Amino acid sequence: MLAPLPLLSAPPVALLPAPPVAGPLTIWPYQARFQQAAQAMAEGIFNAIDEDLEPRVLLIGIPMEQGKQTELIVCLEPTDCGLDFQSFGQVLARGRELQGTENWPSSDREHMTEETIRRRYHGLGLRLAIQEALDAVPGKSQFFAGWPILIGKYYVITVLQVNRKALRVHQSLQPDRYYTDGRPLAPSLVLSTVLRFHEECVKSLTEPEPGSGMLVRPRDTDELVRAAGKLLMDTPAQALGIIPSTAKLFATCNTISSLRYEGAEGVGKLLLGHRRHPNLEEVFALTCPTPLTDYRAVRKLLEMTTADVSLLADGENVYALGRMVGTYDASREDLFMINFVTHYAWEFQHDGKVLMRSHYGQPSLPRPRLNRVNFRKDLRRIFALTDPVKVERLWDVVLEASRQKHGTLVVVTTEALAEADRLKLQCTLIEPVPLTPLITRLVTAIDGAVLVDPESYCYSIGVILDGKASGHGTSTRGARYNSAIRYVESSPYPCMAIVVSEDGLVDVITKDNLHERE
Numbered sequence: 001m002l003a004p005l006p007l008l009s010a011p012p013v014a015l016l017p018a019p020p021v022a023g024p025l026t027i028w029p030y031q032a033r034f035q036q037a038a039q040a041m042a043e044g045i046f047n048a049i050d051e052d053l054e055p056r057v058l059l060i061g062i063p064m065e066q067g068k069q070t071e072l073i074v075c076l077e078p079t080d081c082g083l084d085f086q087s088f089g090q091v092l093a094r095g096r097e098l099q100g101t102e103n104w105p106s107s108d109r110e111h112m113t114e115e116t117i118r119r120r121y122h123g124l125g126l127r128l129a130i131q132e133a134l135d136a137v138p139g140k141s142q143f144f145a146g147w148p149i150l151i152g153k154y155y156v157i158t159v160l161q162v163n164r165k166a167l168r169v170h171q172s173l174q175p176d177r178y179y180t181d182g183r184p185l186a187p188s189l190v191l192s193t194v195l196r197f198h199e200e201c202v203k204s205l206t207e208p209e210p211g212s213g214m215l216v217r218p219r220d221t222d223e224l225v226r227a228a229g230k231l232l233m234d235t236p237a238q239a240l241g242i243i244p245s246t247a248k249l250f251a252t253c254n255t256i257s258s259l260r261y262e263g264a265e266g267v268g269k270l271l272l273g274h275r276r277h278p279n280l281e282e283v284f285a286l287t288c289p290t291p292l293t294d295y296r297a298v299r300k301l302l303e304m305t306t307a308d309v310s311l312l313a314d315g316e317n318v319y320a321l322g323r324m325v326g327t328y329d330a331s332r333e334d335l336f337m338i339n340f341v342t343h344y345a346w347e348f349q350h351d352g353k354v355l356m357r358s359h360y361g362q363p364s365l366p367r368p369r370l371n372r373v374n375f376r377k378d379l380r381r382i383f384a385l386t387d388p389v390k391v392e393r394l395w396d397v398v399l400e401a402s403r404q405k406h407g408t409l410v411v412v413t414t415e416a417l418a419e420a421d422r423l424k425l426q427c428t429l430i431e432p433v434p435l436t437p438l439i440t441r442l443v444t445a446i447d448g449a450v451l452v453d454p455e456s457y458c459y460s461i462g463v464i465l466d467g468k469a470s471g472h473g474t475s476t477r478g479a480r481y482n483s484a485i486r487y488v489e490s491s492p493y494p495c496m497a498i499v500v501s502e503d504g505l506v507d508v509i510t511k512d513n514l515h516e517r518e
Contacts, residue, residue, distance in 0.1 A: 025075040027061045027154045034211030035077045044221035052166035061154040091129040099125025146198035149205040158201040171353040185235045189356045193228040229363030236336040240315035254361045257346045259299040265343035268305035273335040279328045282320040289317035342502045382494045383454045393456045400440040407502040408444035413495035416453040420460035427463035
């Protein structure tokens with residue numbers, strides 16, 4: 001992660017005449033367009049990991065001479081953001097109080113001039129004061145203040161607003177952990193993404209024309225989410241005393257998971273912890289530890305792991321095979337697990353909880369395999385299906401399909417028989433049969449979709465679905481997921497698709513939730 005940038009000054013721009021009362025105010029020419037570009041970027045990256053976060057970007061402008069006799073007032077962009085101008089009336093004074101409470105690492109200060117240190121302390125204090133004021137705002141939102149940048153006669157702070165309830169759903173390590181130079185570590189993928197978002201805003205606002213770069217050179221969403229994943233994996237490296245930039249755990253895990261051994265995909269576990277950790281027991285040790293960057297050697301060692309025996313590594317080298325023992329004190333946060341799920345897919349875990357998944361190098365948040373309540377609601381809404389027996393039978397079918405190791409696709413449609421006939425040249429027709437868990441396990445073992453009606457009768461298997469291309473697909477997911485989206489969106493009949501990915505993810509796709517993503 002980049003160090004918090006010092007409070008830099010962009011070339012002054014002429015201010016419009018300040019109104020006598022709080023209201024619309026333009027600090028610099030790109031103000032509104034920068035806010036809109038930052039909003040688009042936030043929606044892209046946060047919707048990619050959790051659409052329920054509902055990101056919103058605000059700008060706060062604090063006069064650099066706040067508290068003195070001046071016509072300058074606090075500026076909010078957009079003005080209808082719901083915040084109160086008065087909440088930020090004394091943040092400069094409060095910032096001066098807070099900056100004295102922060103301890104700056106002496107090793108970091110040795111390489112800075114007194115002026116740089118002064119500006120950094122001032123910026124840190126102001127950001128803390130803004131965050132304090134935002135934390136006091138009532139409601140269902142959580143705010144994250146970025147680093148203040150001086151533009152003209154204003155300190156401009158980018159603020160990210162997300163849904164607090166959605167934020168709390170996701171697993172996180174303890175907050176307030178730092179690199180050795182004092183920079184904050186990310187305790188979760190969401191907060192890692194927040195940090196990366198603010199870094200992009202700071203870089204854009206410190207250009208010669210503040211904010212213009214984000215308009216003409218927007219960063220790719222997938223690239224930013226990958227950068228957030230890299231940042232999160234610095235946390236276990238730092239906890240183990242390894243220099244994060246040297247460890248490169250995110251890239252290392254991706255590479256190992258992508259390799260095959262004699263044609264087999266890599267499946268197994270790697271425990272990250274210091275040698276002689278009280279909760280690690282060695283089955284046997286390696287005379288010469290194998291560097292984690294010796295990817296093929298580590299992949300070969302992974303073949304020896306079992307359900308309860310894992311590779312043991314200290315963040316730099318694999319030193320033994322062993323297992324966890326005793327009761328781990330989760331507050332220590334010094335023992336982590338990398339679970340290699342399937343080809344090019346792995347999970348980052350702590351204390352049995354998944355903090356991040358990576359599939360083909362793209363990070364994501366863990367999602368529940370299936371939600372029984374939501375599934376029943378979908379059946380009632382789409383098919384008007386309320387009979388408890390029929391609902392339970394269909395639930396058993398879908399639940400069994402979700403356990404398919406290599407992934408599968410089940411399509412429930414009112415016209416399963418007609419669709420089976422229409423697609424008969426690209427499927428295997430079978431005599432209509434009510435699906436049971438056993439039959440479901442058999443018919444989902446081959447490639448292609450399984451066509452089922454709301455009564456749980458199956459009419460064809462191995463179906464190659466058709467449908468018109470739409471703007472709802474994503475290049476980060478496979479052909480199975482994208483073909484399901486095309487089929488559901490194109491179908492003239494009530495239908496839903498249950499997509500089971502090889503890495504264990506389960507997506508229930510309906511026309512309604514496709515439109516909700518717009």
